[in-house]
Amino acid sequence: GAGVSQSPSNKVTEKGKDVELRCDPISGHTALYWYRQRLGQGLEFLIYFQGNSAPDKSGLPSDRFSAERTGESVSTLTIQRTQQEDSAVYLCASSPDPDREQFFGPGTRLTVL
């Protein structure tokens, strides 16, 4: 079946602009995660959604970052007033339940000029 999809695959923006990144999880997966992968670094957890529970936002690096999820479907990660240090690959993952492995999308490469 279809895997996790993310759009856009690449995004170039100017410093100070807002960006929205989209994630479509695998159908039926209740858990959805956002991670950030900066050049030469491991993956950094950003935010986690599980069903209708309040999201775990403990990994968001600043209040410029926010995310929403519509039910158990699409999620949008928004970065306001982008900075150059926001340049990274943003990865989304979903899981059928929190105790199972996570399936990753191909990522969105964000470049802030």
Added chain:
Amino acid sequence: AQSVTQLGSHVSVSEGALVLLRCNYSSSVPPYLFWYVQYPNQGLQLLLKYTSAATLVKGINGFEAEFKKSETSFHLTKPSAHMSDAAEYFCAVSGAGTALIFGKGTTLSVSS
């Protein structure tokens, strides 16, 4: 709190040689442990996982890893490297129901 340390940011082996990628973890709860692989310009793919069943875990593409609680390790091995194994490998830990905590990754190079 949980953390993962991958020893060696870059490992080089010859084709046919043993692959050993090291991972140590710390966790205050019984951990779930994972190895993911990321091929160039692709997303992460699960290689194998440990979830408190057998301590020796076999994964895809001939990889396996052994959970050693006494050493807090979960090293990844493959008896004979192939050129196609060249990629970046990430070890990750989670408690049940939490996000994954990833190591910084190890780039595996395979030479002929």
